Amino acid sequence: MASDRTMRDNMGKKTRARTRDKEEKDGETKMAASSSVLSMSKLIKPLWGGRLGNTVKVFGPTLTSRRERSSAAGENIPLPAKYGGRHTVTLIPGDGIGPELLNHVREVFRFSCVPVDFEVVNVNSAMTSEDDINNAITAIRRNGVALKGNIETNHTMPPSVKSRNNLLRTSLDLYANVMHCQSLPGVQTRHKDIDILIVRENTEGEYSSLEHESVTGVVESLKIITRTNSLRIADYAFKLAREKGRRRVTAVHKANIMKLGDGLFLQCCREVASGYPDLQFDAMIVDNTTMQLVSNPEQFDVMVMPNLYGNVVSNVCAGLVGGPGLVPGANYGKDYAVFETATRNTGKSIAGRNIANPTAMLLASCMMLDHLKLYEYASLLRTAILTCMNETRLHTADIGGQGTTSEVVQSIMKLIQSKGQLTTDL
Amino acid sequence: LKLFTTLRDDLQGNVTAIKGPGGKWMIPPDAKESMDQSKIGLKGPLKTPIAAGHPSMNLLLRKTFDLYANVRPCVSIEGYKTPYTDVNLVTIRENTEGEYSGIEHVIVDGVVQSIKLITEDASRRIAEYAFEYARNNQRSSVTAVHKANIMRMSDGLFLRKCREVAETYKDIKFTEMYLDTVCLNMVQDPTQFDVLVMPNLYGDILSDLCAGLIGGLGVTPSGNIGANGVAIFESVHGTAPDIAGLDMANPTALLLSAVMMLRHMGLHEYGKKIETACFDTIRDKKVLTKDLGGNSKCSEFTADICRRVVDMD
Numbered sequence: 001m002a003s004d005r006t007m008r009d010n011m012g013k014k015t016r017a018r019t020r021d022k023e024e025k026d027g028e029t030k031m032a033a034s035s036s037v038l039s040m041s042k043l044i045k046p047l048w049g050g051r052l053g054n055t056v057k058v059f060g061p062t063l064t065s066r067r068e069r070s071s072a073a074g075e076n077i078p079l080p081a082k083y084g085g086r087h088t089v090t091l092i093p094g095d096g097i098g099p100e101l102l103n104h105v106r107e108v109f110r111f112s113c114v115p116v117d118f119e120v121v122n123v124n125s126a127m128t129s130e131d132d133i134n135n136a137i138t139a140i141r142r143n144g145v146a147l148k149g150n151i152e153t154n155h156t157m158p159p160s161v162k163s164r165n166n167l168l169r170t171s172l173d174l175y176a177n178v179m180h181c182q183s184l185p186g187v188q189t190r191h192k193d194i195d196i197l198i199v200r201e202n203t204e205g206e207y208s209s210l211e212h213e214s215v216t217g218v219v220e221s222l223k224i225i226t227r228t229n230s231l232r233i234a235d236y237a238f239k240l241a242r243e244k245g246r247r248r249v250t251a252v253h254k255a256n257i258m259k260l261g262d263g264l265f266l267q268c269c270r271e272v273a274s275g276y277p278d279l280q281f282d283a284m285i286v287d288n289t290t291m292q293l294v295s296n297p298e299q300f301d302v303m304v305m306p307n308l309y310g311n312v313v314s315n316v317c318a319g320l321v322g323g324p325g326l327v328p329g330a331n332y333g334k335d336y337a338v339f340e341t342a343t344r345n346t347g348k349s350i351a352g353r354n355i356a357n358p359t360a361m362l363l364a365s366c367m368m369l370d371h372l373k374l375y376e377y378a379s380l381l382r383t384a385i386l387t388c389m390n391e392t393r394l395h396t397a398d399i400g401g402q403g404t405t406s407e408v409v410q411s412i413m414k415l416i417q418s419k420g421q422l423t424t425d426l
Numbered sequence: 427l428k429l430f431t432t433l434r435d436d437l438q439g440n441v442t443a444i445k446g447p448g449g450k451w452m453i454p455p456d457a458k459e460s461m462d463q464s465k466i467g468l469k470g471p472l473k474t475p476i477a478a479g480h481p482s483m484n485l486l487l488r489k490t491f492d493l494y495a496n497v498r499p500c501v502s503i504e505g506y507k508t509p510y511t512d513v514n515l516v517t518i519r520e521n522t523e524g525e526y527s528g529i530e531h532v533i534v535d536g537v538v539q540s541i542k543l544i545t546e547d548a549s550r551r552i553a554e555y556a557f558e559y560a561r562n563n564q565r566s567s568v569t570a571v572h573k574a575n576i577m578r579m580s581d582g583l584f585l586r587k588c589r590e591v592a593e594t595y596k597d598i599k600f601t602e603m604y605l606d607t608v609c610l611n612m613v614q615d616p617t618q619f620d621v622l623v624m625p626n627l628y629g630d631i632l633s634d635l636c637a638g639l640i641g642g643l644g645v646t647p648s649g650n651i652g653a654n655g656v657a658i659f660e661s662v663h664g665t666a667p668d669i670a671g672l673d674m675a676n677p678t679a680l681l682l683s684a685v686m687m688l689r690h691m692g693l694h695e696y697g698k699k700i701e702t703a704c705f706d707t708i709r710d711k712k713v714l715t716k717d718l719g720g721n722s723k724c725s726e727f728t729a730d731i732c733r734r735v736v737d738m739d
Contacts, residue, residue, distance in 0.1 A: 155574035155582065163575055190509035206525075206542070211579040217546035221580040223525070227536035254627075260530040261540040287630050291638030294613060295508065308573075312631055315606040319613035343610060 087372050090139040090146040091118040095125055096346030098149015100354075101361040104409045105147065108362065111413050113422050114369070114377045119143060123164055125152045133164045137171050146338040147368055149361075150346045162209055165344065170203050172338070174331035175229060176236045177202040179314050179342040186390030187322040187399050196317055197246065197302045199237040200310025202331055204229050207307045225261040225306065230268035236332075237304035238276045248280040249273065252289050252305035252313060265306055290316055318343045325357025325398045328364035330371075337371050339364040354404045357396040359385060362412070384415040468680075468687055469660040488521060493650035493658060494548065495555045496521045496629065499686070500636040503645055505708035506718060510639045515619040517636055518559065519629020520552040521650065526626045544580040544625065549587035555651060556588075556623035557595040563689075567599035568592070571608050571624035571632065584625055608632065612639070637662075644717050647682035649690065657690055659683040675724050676715040678704060681731070703734035 082088075091106075093099035109116055121139045123132040133151075140146045151164040168174075177200040183192055210222040234251075241249050251269040255262040266283055273281035284292070286309045292299065293316050305313060318327045329342030341360040350356050362385050369378035388394055388411050395401025396408060403411075417423045469487075487493065495518055502513040529541040553570075560568050570588040574581040585602060592600035605628050611618060612632075616639055622632065637646040643663040650658045661679035681704055688697035707713060713730045714720025 153575040155578060155585075157578075159578040159582075166576065206573075207576050209576065209578070211577065213579060217583075219544045219580045219583050221542040221544070221577050223540040223542060225538045225540070254630075257526050257528070258530065258540050260532060260538045264536075264538050287634035290609075290631055290635040291642065294510070294635060294638040295642065308627075309631075311573075311606050312609050315609040316613050316635070319610045323614060324610060343606065345607075 086115040086117055087145070087374075088117050088119055088143050089368065089372075090136065090143045090148075091120045092123055092136050092146060092148035092151070093120065094123070094149025094346065095152040096150065096348045096351045097356040098151075098346065100352065100405070101356060101358050102147065102149055104358050104405065105361055105365045108381065108409065108413060108416075109365070111424050112377065112381065112416050113424065114374065114381075116369070116372070116374070118147075123151050125154070125164060128157070128161050130167070133167050137168060140168075140172060140336055140338065144336055145368060145371060146336070147365060148338055148340045150340065150344045152346045152348070159209075159211060166207055166209065168338070169331060172333050172336045173203060174333040174336060174338055175201065175203050175232055176332045177310065177314075177329060178240065178332060179317070179327060179329045181314075181317040181321045181327055181342075183321055184326065184386070184389055186393055187326065187395075189320065189322050191297050191320055194297045194317070194321055196297065196300045197240065197244065198310065198314050198317060199233065199240060199302065199304045200314060201229060201233040201306050202310075203307075205307030223258075223261060223308075225264050227264060227268060230265045230306075231272060234269045234272035234304060237302060238272055238279060241279055241302045242276065246279070246302045248282070248301040250289075250300060250303045251281070251283045252286050252303055252309050253283060254286050254309070255283075256285060262306065269304060286312070289313060293317065293320065315343055323357070323398050324360065325396065326359050326363075328360050328367055330364070330367050337368070339368045339371075354406055355397050356405050357398050358405050358409055359389060380416060380419065380421060381412075384412045384419075387415055388412050466687060466691060467656075467658040468684055469658050487658065488650070491652040491656045491658065492522070492654075493652040493656070494520065494522050495552055495651040496633070497559065497649045497651065497686075498633045498636065498646060498662075500633075500640050500646065502640050503708055504705060505711055505714075506641045506645060508639065508641050510616055513616045513636070513639050515616065515636060516559070516563075516565065516621045517629060517633040518552065518556045518621060518623045519633055520548060520623075520625050521629075522626075523548050524626030524629075526630075542577075542580060542627075544583050546583060546587060549584045549625075550591060552623060553588040553591040556621060557591055557598055560598050560621045561595065565598070565621050567601060567620045569608075569619060569622050570600070570602045571605050571622055571628050572602060573605045573628075575604065581625070588623065605632075609635070612636070643679065644676045645678045645682070647679055647686050649683065649686050657687070659687040659690070676717050677724060677728060678708070678718075699735055699738055700731070703731045703738065706734055707731050 091102055093102050106118060109118075119139055121132075121136040123136050136146075148168075153163040153165070154161075177198075179198045179200070181194055181196045181198065183189060183194045204224050204226060206221070206223045208222060208224045210224070211219060213219050237249055241247075249269075251266055253262040253266050255266050269281070269283070273279070286305075289303075289309075290312065293313070297317070297320055303313060314329075318324055321327060324341065324343040324345050324347075327342040329340055329344070331338045331340070341364060347356055362381065366378045366382045366385070369375070369381065388408065392411060393401070394403045394408055394411050396403050396405060413423075497516060497518050499516045500513055502508070502511055523543045523545060525540070525542045527541055527543040529543070531539050533539050556568050559565070568588075570585055572581040572585050574585050588600070588602070592598075605624075608619075608622070609632075612635060616636070624632065633648075634643075637643055640646065643661075646662060648660055648662045650660065652658070661683050663679055681700065685697045685701045685704075688694070688700070707727065707730045708718065711720065713722045713726050715722060715724055715727050
């Protein structure tokens with residue numbers, strides 16, 4: 001049949017695309033097929049070993065509802081892998097507290113019968129070859145979504161051994177890092193009523209890893225700012241602000257000193273802002289921003305900024321709402337999404353001692369469930385986590401309590417069970 | 427001593443750039459000469475008009491005297507409540523190179539490249555100054571702030587130099603911490619930090635962050651140390667043209683910078699007296715300027731401080 005043939009052609013194209021150079025940044029080439037065939041073949045993505053046929057009939061009726069899916073970026077993100085009603089997500093344990101926290105996530109998911117299967121890919125940070133991380137990248141390309149712990153970067157190694165996390169972000173072109181910092185009523189902090197959405201450019205800026213030693217003793221490091229990426233991130237920020245009903249976007253920069261670089265970034269933000277007259281736009285210099293954040297954080301709404309300032313501001317905000325154990329983060333690209341804790345700590349000093357705070361990783365998994373459109377599971381899990389945090393006040397050591405990680409996780413699972421949801425045994 | 431303190435109020439920066447022979451912008455030669463002689467300076471805020479045609483005054487000063495270290499001690503002020511108490515740290519920032527080298531190019535239309543320069547000499551110099559400062563001021567530890575996991579070569583070089591210098595100062599504890607970890611911990615528990623040394627950009631952000639912890643730029647002193655023993659102490663706030671001449675300004679930042687200057691010159695007693703007087707006045711909350719929450723004039727504020735200094739003798 002004609003449709004079968006087009007499907008097989010598209011499958012062939014997919015295979016060829018995949019065996020292409022791994023370092024290609026842009027992922028698979030867009031196929032010039034009709035959108036229905038496109039979404040069907042994306043559905044059958046995990047099965048391109050050859051099991052076609054019946055699956056198309058099974059997913060036929062759900063196609064129309066899926067096709068209208070759009071994200072904050074406004075474009076249609078290709079659907080994540082789903083077969084038999086269950087999603088497959090890549091899981092990268094990372095180092096430090098990553099493995100134990102992700103085990104807890106898997107435990108909670110299994111307990112609540114969440115239809116997500118994890119494909120675990122281990123990345124050994126001690127090895128200098130990049131095979132491990134390339135396997136992980138391929139797995140994420142296959143599944144579309146990932147949940148990861150932080151991979152340690154040993155900064156005493158030579159510059160040729162690049163940061164694995166950075167490699168992942170740039171290869172998959174995860175250009176937007178989104179972090180939502182919100183004051184939680186159950187956590188004691190110096191400032192109250194914080195509700196800041198941080199959108200940070202994730203691929204270029206100071207993190208381009210382009211360095212050279214022109215003369216011995218003089219090292220130059222390049223910070224790259226491009227118009228396309230700045231426009232892209234500004235666009236993402238404004239769309240997100242509109243989607244979440246926010247009123248004000250603040251661009252953070254240092255254009256008084258880096259006139260061309262940050263000047264370009266600021267100009268792009270202003271251009272995008274003119275297309276959103278309903279949203280208020282202003283700009284603030286990064287040192288003033290940090291000063292305002294520690295004295296008056298309630299004034300900020302949505303913030304957009306290049307890579308390094310994003311690093312500083314997101315860590316400051318995470319500290320303001322209670323620490324690295326509470327805030328989840330998400331990295332969005334055009335085709336992929338990777339979820340992790342917002343401040344990306346390996347937590348080596350607390351690894352294996354059952355004292356890490358599982359909240360950040362669990363909330364990150366909720367964000368992932370939202371991304372996979374499993375909204376009921378996401379809100380169920382989120383309510384349980386926040387109830388545990390705010391009402392039962394079972395806190396781990398980092399927020400001043402005495403609970404262990406497993407106690408907190410058990411408590412969350414009990415709360416899920418009490419809602420009458422279908423669960424396995426505790 | 428009373429004269430010394432009253433002198434502090436009406437310090438203004440009234441130096442403008444002039445074009446010297448050869449077309450290079452520079453500070454008027456008599457100002458430069460007097461600095462070279464005395465080696466110590468106290469500076470109020472300098473305004474750079476936007477379309478002035480000459481580079482920023484602060485930049486000129488920095489280049490002329492090779493002010494390579496910017497020191498900002500941040501100590502919580504008892505009378506001025508902020509959410510953070512017991513802050514007592516010093517940020518030492520490399521002031522000549524790093525991200526602020528000003529070297530930028532447009533490579534292709536739409537792609538801009540900024541160069542961050544880190545040199546061995548500058549890194550060693552700032553590390554040495556940091557340890558010297560720690561030793562002279564009875565500080566127990568120095569922390570190098572960096573991002574060597576991403577900027578392996580540049581921050582790696584900075585870090586290596588810091589480590590080398592740390593070897594020669596065995597009495598002072600040396601630690602290294604990532605910039606993001608420092609930011610995270612700083613807003614949760616600033617008491618764990620002592621002396622921080624770092625390249626230019628991180629220093630800019632962190633020193634302003636710490637200033638915010640203790641109450642802002644109106645109460646933060648700052649010193650710039652240069653080669654050949656030159657040192658200029660200044661307040662880092664703006665010129666505030668809207669309240670200039672109205673006797674409303676808060677002189678605390680400038681006063682504390684003056685105290686720093688006295689300490690630098692070795693006149694520790696005098697410095698201590700003025701500092702205690704200033705803190706006592708703020709703590710008593712009777713005569714405070716508008717930005718500190720009171721209603722008094724600048725002259726009343728300083729008169730109170732002078733009175734206390736006299737009482738102490």
